[in-house]
Amino acid sequence: MSFRATHKTTGEVVEYNTPLPQPEHLTAEWRLEEIGFAVAAPDAPVLPVTLYGGRRRLTKQEFLDLLGDDAVAFILTAAKSDIEVEKWVKRLDLTTPDPDGTSVDLDDPRTIAGVTSIGAEMTMLSVVAADWAQGVLNG
Amino acid sequence: MANKYIIHGATYCGNGLASTEAASAGAAGAWNDINVFEGAPPAYGTAPASGDVVYIRSKTSVGADITRTNSSGSPVYLGSATATANNPITWIIDDGTIWPGAGVLKYQTSVNTNRISFRANNFFKSTLNNLRFATTQTSESAGDGYPWVEVHGVVEGLHFDTRTYTNTVARCCIAFGDGGTLVNPVIKLGARYSGSDPTYAFFSITVNRGDLHLINPDVELTSVGLAPSGLFGIPQSYPRNYYVYGGRVYGAGANVENQVLCSQAGSYCSGLIKLVGFEFPRSMKVVNNPIGASQASASAGTHIEIIGCDGGIGGHHEACWGWMTSRTDNNPPYLSAFGLDSELTAWAWRVYPYSPSMQSPMHIPAMKMYTDDSSVKTISQEVLVADTLVPTMTKASLWFSVGYTDTSDIQRSENTRDSGALADSLANWSAEVWGMIALVKKSLSLTTKYAIKKDTVITLTLYGYAKAASVNDVLFVDPDFGVN
Numbered sequence A: 001m002s003f004r005a006t007h008k009t010t011g012e013v014v015e016y017n018t019p020l021p022q023p024e025h026l027t028a029e030w031r032l033e034e035i036g037f038a039v040a041a042p043d044a045p046v047l048p049v050t051l052y053g054g055r056r057r058l059t060k061q062e063f064l065d066l067l068g069d070d071a072v073a074f075i076l077t078a079a080k081s082d083i084e085v086e087k088w089v090k091r092l093d094l095t096t097p098d099p100d101g102t103s104v105d106l107d108d109p110r111t112i113a114g115v116t117s118i119g120a121e122m123t124m125l126s127v128v129a130a131d132w133a134q135g136v137l138n139g
Numbered sequence B: 001m002a003n004k005y006i007i008h009g010a011t012y013c014g015n016g017l018a019s020t021e022a023a024s025a026g027a028a029g030a031w032n033d034i035n036v037f038e039g040a041p042p043a044y045g046t047a048p049a050s051g052d053v054v055y056i057r058s059k060t061s062v063g064a065d066i067t068r069t070n071s072s073g074s075p076v077y078l079g080s081a082t083a084t085a086n087n088p089i090t091w092i093i094d095d096g097t098i099w100p101g102a103g104v105l106k107y108q109t110s111v112n113t114n115r116i117s118f119r120a121n122n123f124f125k126s127t128l129n130n131l132r133f134a135t136t137q138t139s140e141s142a143g144d145g146y147p148w149v150e151v152h153g154v155v156e157g158l159h160f161d162t163r164t165y166t167n168t169v170a171r172c173c174i175a176f177g178d179g180g181t182l183v184n185p186v187i188k189l190g191a192r193y194s195g196s197d198p199t200y201a202f203f204s205i206t207v208n209r210g211d212l213h214l215i216n217p218d219v220e221l222t223s224v225g226l227a228p229s230g231l232f233g234i235p236q237s238y239p240r241n242y243y244v245y246g247g248r249v250y251g252a253g254a255n256v257e258n259q260v261l262c263s264q265a266g267s268y269c270s271g272l273i274k275l276v277g278f279e280f281p282r283s284m285k286v287v288n289n290p291i292g293a294s295q296a297s298a299s300a301g302t303h304i305e306i307i308g309c310d311g312g313i314g315g316h317h318e319a320c321w322g323w324m325t326s327r328t329d330n331n332p333p334y335l336s337a338f339g340l341d342s343e344l345t346a347w348a349w350r351v352y353p354y355s356p357s358m359q360s361p362m363h364i365p366a367m368k369m370y371t372d373d374s375s376v377k378t379i380s381q382e383v384l385v386a387d388t389l390v391p392t393m394t395k396a397s398l399w400f401s402v403g404y405t406d407t408s409d410i411q412r413s414e415n416t417r418d419s420g421a422l423a424d425s426l427a428n429w430s431a432e433v434w435g436m437i438a439l440v441k442k443s444l445s446l447t448t449k450y451a452i453k454k455d456t457v458i459t460l461t462l463y464g465y466a467k468a469a470s471v472n473d474v475l476f477v478d479p480d481f482g483v484n
Helices: A060-067 A069-079 A083-094 A109-124 A132-138
Strands: A002-007 A013-017 A030-037 B003-006 B053-056 B065-069 B076-078 B089-093 B105-109 B116-118 B122-125 B131-135 B149-151 B154-156 B158-162 B174-176 B179-183 B186-189 B203-205 B211-215 B218-221 B241-245 B248-250 B260-263 B272-276 B285-287 B303-307 B315-319 B322-325 B349-352 B362-370 B378-386 B398-405 B411-415 B437-447 B456-464 B475-477
Touching (some): A060 A069, A069 A083, A069 A109, A083 A109, A109 A132, B149 B179, B174 B179, B203 B211, B285 B303, B285 B315, B349 B362, B398 B437
Parallel strands (some): A030 B065, B003 B053, B053 B089, B065 B105, B089 B122, B105 B131, B116 B149, B122 B154, B149 B174, B154 B179, B158 B186, B174 B203, B179 B211, B218 B248, B260 B285
Antiparallel strands (some): A002 A013, A002 A030, B303 B315, B315 B322, B322 B349, B349 B475, B378 B437, B378 B475, B398 B456
């Protein structure tokens, strides 16, 4: 262990590496420090970026904004020919807002399944980036 | 939620769940390495989780203080990333309550890239200011980055020391991200940056729309060099707000004439700087340059609101039109307003209208509770005007608006704005000079059209457009307006 002892009156500094400090440096005349290396993290933890402050229930308008214009255009076009996509759009369209005004729950399995499925297709067609679905479900 | 414990240097690493040293590895007992505080996973037990309280002995197991150095080129992040806003993690540097003796946990570095960063959603508590940051560096090259400490959570009792800095190229600061709070920090500063860029102010908010909260900061400036960058930097563009409650700045550096409290670099500055009970010497300039110096910037949003800066209740308010101060430690003339202290110290507003305009006039509000019987009253406002400013002070450029409730509960508003010269006054001010400035007594008044209702509030706002041509163009305003 590395120790640094500083005499409080004279300012004398003594530094040494031993398993234990010298007993005189534990007396009131000295200020004793054990020197060590702090753990440094190269990166700060990256918290997911959210549009609505982490809120998980959204209004229909907020959900459409979260999907993004490119994705919404693709979904509406796909709904004309793909019954599964149309069903998903219709479910959103016909849902009556809850008393708090929201209609979409980002943790609802139906939301997760729909976003994930359509996200995979749009990613394959380069309509959106690969992390689009995760970004939507993060809020 | 659990209590967990760290005794740095204990022989064995326990599971963290007891304050005693573990009898063997993994047994019940404290963790034995302070690196858990720095984000490293403990060798045994469960890492700190949301809602936990972690107690840290401030001495090692053999009784030494703890000093941590860093030469990695990366910051040290204190606290845990797993903490959440609803369930923060609390880290307490023991003050002798749990373990005998109170030591010091110090982070020391010589390069700002090895700074410490207090993570968001974590509380850090050090009641004896024994959580310390210090640098051994004496100078810093231009272009080196900053800050030395970042605050994203709530930190109580930080001791920050850069007294080793000796040259004025040195830039150091405590940076706040999108929000953070320092409670009872003790800050000892050596030489500071000699440039005026508010980016290099000591307290810095690095994220647009972020807030900084300081509670009872004790800031000592030990170097006598001027630091135009100030303690608080007013940003341009997006607002960033400073809230400071209690505390002081003092020392040889604070008493240097024209040392700067806040700094700004352009007309388009924005945000709020609010200081309540934060004491600073009267020799200190509140802002290095006027806020919003041009009419084009009349909508500049920065406001500086200071209450209790002179050891009493003296205040200072500054916006783009100018400033007004009620400090009593520079002997202003007074008329009839007396303070709340036991000495009933008299006071008046000293006003410096450096850039008022129609869009952003000088405006000084006051209010009184009217408790007499309902009646028509004459409202009057006494002022002392520097003789050099008198020619520009007319009933059109200096007037007041009074608001009151009449006996029918209707809100009334009347004003004195008119043409012509201001009326001379015979009011008995305590003095008619201030330093080398000769002052002229003037008065504004009106008689209300309606009776003022008993037990209602009267508000009076004094407006002005006349612009000061020099620093001597000041006026004194008696806050105790007349109701007769």
